[in-house]
Amino acid sequence: MTLLSPSRCVSRRLCRILLANAAHYSNAEPASSESATPKSSRPEIFKLDGKEIRTDSCWNLSNSVLTLLERQLLNEPSNPLNLLKQRIVNHVHQTYRKPGGRSPLFTVCEREPRVVTTFENFDSLLTPADHISRRPSDTYYVNQDYCLRAHTTAHEHRLIREGLDAFLTVGDVYRRDEIDKTHYPCFHQLEGVRLYAADQLFGTAGINQHPILEKTPTERKPHKQEKIAEDASNALQIQLKAFLEDLCDAIFGVCEKRWVDAYFPFTHPSFELEIEYQGKWLEVLGCGVLEQKLMEMAGVPDKVGWAFGLGLERLAMVLYTIPDIRLFWTKDSGFLSQFEGKSPTDSIVYKPISAHPQVTFDVSFFLPESVQFNDMTSDVYDTIRNVGGELVEQVKLMDEFTNKKSGKRSQMYRIVYRSNEKSLTKQEVNAVHKAIEQELVEKFSAVIR
């Protein structure tokens, strides 16, 4: 696997397999191809996340990517990516505690600036100078020294240097790519890093028999680096794999998994984890033992560690059966309403929405005198669904009030109509809507307002 090449990405490969099987392609925001999108006119100073950077002729951000930067899907409470992120964070916080158990072991970093130096994005991670991921056709450059982060790994060097020993980094990452069901210039990653001093890996009693670093470097082997002792390398791999298998079980329930050898410039040995999904093996994350050179550059030569990076979209697509990566960006309430008010532990099976437009109608009525608000609501929902059938996509109680003088109780429901087969006309919908009103009047003595 080539790191950061357009086809390399863990999540994208998974998405491709997944989408090849997707039963139904449902409506997504119409998206133009990125290559057809012209570069935006270059500002003199580019401001993002508290940084102000003078641009130069390397600037290649398009207008569409500038728009994507604004949205911040992980800040939207009901976005499936946010639900999944919370599920992972909750699991890690509950499972891994500081000694004494009173506080979580992993620090969560989710507000890191999305514009980073090329040192952070590439050099600090030992990415070779001629690596394809550095090409301006792959990365969004603000100037020759700054770019949009292409992976959350870009923060590893600094966070380690600042003293963190166990952390998760979550955020949106940007790569120049075409736009289709499996590719989007912005997607989301969750990164994890854990460092160990000798006693944390082997206990104080064990460190004399098991030093974590070689006295004299050996040659590099498939299962170990030059400077990391064999026992330490093995112990790190066991801990890393146990952490990730446990995380997968927590997300997907117990599932079939397999480890595949991989290559990343910043880890050795490196692996990818695949899980079985609908009879196929899907790659869900990359990980490995951190290169000791990276640890030395970050000022922690006497510790060893592991890291992993997973793509939230690909996991969310599997978990919630979302067939198209563009759907995460839609503002269509047919999509959003399926995740609204849900908790991270709810199991949600996404129901594909129609590609035809919605038609929205409200119904307001007075309740019969003795009937309370709560008594009426489920009857109204049932009636709307029975009469409207397949054409009713969403129903929501929007408002209820009691008139102070007359004491009459009133409710207002919003009904979103949409057909799977065709675009509905207002007249067609009106006929169904009137039939619903009629049924409410006849069966429940509602007085339409």
Ligand code: DAH
């Ligand atoms: N940064 C890698 C990517 O975007 C994913 C990754 C692999 C992150 C291995 C890691 C790691 O921290 O150890 O494809």
